[in-house]
Amino acid sequence: MSIVVWVNGSLVAADTPLLAATDHGLTVGDGVFETMAVAEGVPFALSRHIARLSYSAQRLGFDPIDADQVRAGIQAVTNAASEAGEPIELTRLRLTLVSGPGPMSYVRGDGPPSLIVVGSDAPAPERCRAVRAPWVRNERSAIAGVKSTSYAENVVMSQFAAGKGADEAIIANTHGHLCEGTGTNIFIEVDGEVLTPPLASGCLAGITRGLALEWGTRVGLPIRAADVGELDMSVLDRVREGSAFAAVSSSTRGVQPLDSLDGVSLERGPILRRLTRTFDEFAGDNPDPVPPRQK
Structure with a gap:
């Protein structure tokens, strides 16, 4: 499986360490996410997925998400996939928003949060x-x-x-x-x-x-x-x-x-x-x- 990764404004190598050991997304699962299908470089129902990401973030008490930043990250990933030496035919995108570094407790720290966009060519499930x-x-x-x-x-x-x-x-x-x-x-x-x-x-x-x-x-x-x-x-x-x-x-x-x-x-x-x-x-x-x- 091939993947393309974008974090907080920049494309990074797939094996780049992304989170601090104290990130609440890691220590207590303090984050929200969305997964969407991609066909011919176009993510399906993107506006609805961004709206639900915003709703989930609001329910967890996050600051309002920047929809333009989300769209920019997705565009960067889809562009990078198509321009790779061997183009990657993306089939899905995952958006993940985590609250960032915090104390070693359940109380959230001051962040800053991280927005991660991952594109992959993982096949769709053929049956259930x-x-x-x-x-x-x-x-x-x-x-x-x-x-x-x-x-x-x-x-x-x-x-x-x-x-x-x-x-x-x-x-x-x-x-x-x-x-x-x-x-x-x-x-x-x-x-x-x-x-x-x-x-x-x-x-x-x-x-x-x-x-x-x-x-x-x-x-x-x-x-x-x-x-x-x-x-x-x-x-x-x-x-x-x-x-x-x-x-x-x-x-x-x-x-x-x-x-x-x-x-x-x-x-x-x-x-x-x-x-x-x-x-x-x-x-x-x-x-x-x-x-x-x-x-």
């Missing part, structure tokens, strides 16, 4: 095999809905999935309601419509999730966010039995039907297949759909 996680997501957490670098919970659940021969774990919230995957949102096709857990479940407000809801509704698909408590984890039993269907969504997967759940191979639901096609078509026509507040 999922298992149910034995842990839950706390929908009342102080960072519920924040794309935080404090991802140890997700690492443990991803390792659990890998040990079962899967690459994603599906999580309930503390009420036993369907919530999300470790790195995905989830859609369920059941009784003639497609439902996705509401944000009140504690799930992340995924960029792809939001666009799938918008674009699916626009073309007349029966799709909506479920009511609170409407999707119990037991709906996954119906998915395994074949009377319901499931797909996951993320910036690198798009809308991707589940291949298997808990080791059981799954069929693909007809509405979810249409949703996948709809998303791909709209995304191809509009690589930077404007965030709702800017419309």
Whole structure:
């Protein structure tokens, strides 16, 4: 895998040390991030990703982010990739904002923060095999809905999935309601419509999730966010039995039907297949759909 790295205004070699040993992004996971797909040098839904990065930073109490600086870093990375001796065909970008050096405690120091942009040619996941996680997501957490670098919970659940021969774990919230995957949102096709857990479940407000809801509704698909408590984890039993269907969504997967759940191979639901096609078509026509507040 080839990568290009930009930090605080400068391109640096991929193996350059970036953080002080006392950086809170390292010592306590005090940071936020975004990952987005790239096609032909163009990051998908960049405006929405910057808006969510700003929201996450605000939730953690960071100073407002400089959107122009973020865009400049991304442009520097994409330019460097295309101008390399052997051009790198970027497939994804990751933005990471960490709070900077601080005391060896949970209290944040004076920084300064660091903004890191990494571009890579890592391949997109071709399929999704999922298992149910034995842990839950706390929908009342102080960072519920924040794309935080404090991802140890997700690492443990991803390792659990890998040990079962899967690459994603599906999580309930503390009420036993369907919530999300470790790195995905989830859609369920059941009784003639497609439902996705509401944000009140504690799930992340995924960029792809939001666009799938918008674009699916626009073309007349029966799709909506479920009511609170409407999707119990037991709906996954119906998915395994074949009377319901499931797909996951993320910036690198798009809308991707589940291949298997808990080791059981799954069929693909007809509405979810249409949703996948709809998303791909709209995304191809509009690589930077404007965030709702800017419309």
